[in-house]
Amino acid sequence: MSLLCVGSVAYDVIELPGRLPVEVLGGSATWFTTAAGFFTRPQLVGVVGEDFRDDDFEFLRSRGVDVAGLERKPGSTFRWHGRYHENLISRDSLKTELGVFAEFSPVIPQEWRGPDILFLGNIHPSLQALVLAQCRDAGFVALDTIECWIESARADLVRLLPRVDLLFLNDDEVRQLTGQHHLPTAARAILAMGAGALVLKRGEHGATLWTPAGVSLVPAWPVDAMEDPTGAGDCFAGGTLGYLDLVHDTSAASLRRALAVGTVTASFCVEGFGPRSLGKVRPSQVRDRLRSWLDAVQVDGAKVLADLDIG
Amino acid sequence: MSLLCVGSVAYDVIELPGRLPVEVLGGSATWFTTAAGFFTRPQLVGVVGEDFRDDDFEFLRSRGVDVAGLERKPGSTFRWHGRYHENLISRDSLKTELGVFAEFSPVIPQEWRGPDILFLGNIHPSLQALVLAQCRDAGFVALDTIECWIESARADLVRLLPRVDLLFLNDDEVRQLTGQHHLPTAARAILAMGAGALVLKRGEHGATLWTPAGVSLVPAWPVDAMEDPTGAGDCFAGGTLGYLDLVHDTSAASLRRALAVGTVTASFCVEGFGPRSLGKVRPSQVRDRLRSWLDAVQVDGAKVLADLDIG
16 A cells, blocks of 8 residues: 655744743654554655755654655745643744745655555645645545634635545634534534545544544543643544555544554654654554553443343 | 432522523432433432422432432522533533522431442532441442532542542542642542542543543543533433442443443433433433444454554
8 A cells, every 4th residue: 555645844943831942853744654654654745945954854764754755945944933831732833934835836756646545734725736636546535734724725625625535623623614613513514515534633632533424432542741742633644544554444444443543643742752752652652552542442332232221 | 239329409590601591400419310310210318498399309209219318498499500601611600509508417318328339429528428427338439529629628528538439520620639730640649549430521522530450531422412511420420320330330341331321321411401301311312322422432453453463
């Protein structure tokens, strides 16, 4: 199988509460592929500047990422400066310097144009459309976005939805896109707009999968210590799609298992700082936590239903 | 088996956003027993005033509740007036008139003093202690409380914890009681204070069970339309303990199944207004939604673990 990711590769300056700002490798495609690298060998299409360090290319390669589509161009790499509030959830964007990303027009290498799974990371919806136009034969399309695009490029985004098999949105985004406050109503509105399925991301509370066939509830693993939530959403998508690619199966049942893998992968992201921290997690740790997660959601359904029938 | 509940029976005046205030039957023991009534025949100890209506006694009896311990005294029934904010989560208490509840000193009928399961609903911790002193042979003790008592009667409450098998608290309460913001840390602190297990209630996000043996994740059912959240916590406890009583089993595995029943029971509470609305829900509806819930959390753990071992 093949998993292609198009998104941003960046340097983030992160300010955690009570700490000095620290610059760290970041960007949606970086996080996504770092996470997917636990399960498969993702292909990355993106752009960086002349200042992008060789050891960061090397880091991505060490994660099994094919960086043949990561172009280095004259200018600076995309930089984002964010400051987290005390709750480690809300944050302020202090500065965004697009650099070479301002002119980014993704060109998918010819041999990558029919991926089994395509992940359209958080970039302008018109760029996501450009990628889709080049990857008409993509087997399964997933898309992530942010409030900024829902606000500024809503029509572009809405036009994409019928081409999307799996849409990743958080509470605020799904409300903003549909104008519905009540989440189940909003989720159904998203499906009516054409998306095949919606993963409603709820941060520390986990996620809910909405499909025309029904709903799946995917609680998050309660991590021992939250360090930095940056990249959690991309890691969730990366773990999810990485697993789907590994098993060569994008059926509904496979997707449920994939979301378990995704939520566990994301739990390691928030425990550390930066993609290299995630890269230090051993595959055996991921498997062990997945086993714990599966145990934590396990309920003997047949027994409880039988009990109530008797009662 | 037997399930004894001690708590408040009240008339609530509820103001939902954009609506006129409505008076309705309420109180922790009312909600708890109404919910538990789906699964067993709970015993209720509480106090009401002369204004408590016969048809409200009748309603409780219709739920299978043994009201022999519900005393009617000269004076007024406890009244609470609350106004919900637009989000239907936060609320202001506009007025609290204790009435006969001010002098409430629970006396457990002699033949009820050895219940298999005892639920100490939200009343002053010193009253909860009084009940415990009368029910030394209780097989399994569960306790609920609110911020007000954690603030004003912390020492009384903490003294009870080693006697409690199952403690129900929400995020704010567990943080307030332990002084720990991070919930897993706070949860472990609660266990260190002597409680046998903690159900961390997280409203629309569900609940997490913490025991010395580990954690269970219990996501909430996403209801179609939230009407009024009043009583949801008591219904969650009522469904949970009602099931435990039904199956005569308070083991850890049984408790997991019970929490599934509890969260589904609470989902019906928030869809309606007042205990009578919950009373109109048919047992078959509870079973059907439980089946849907079980399906929504179901993941083929053996398959996903095998997949990762190969990958």
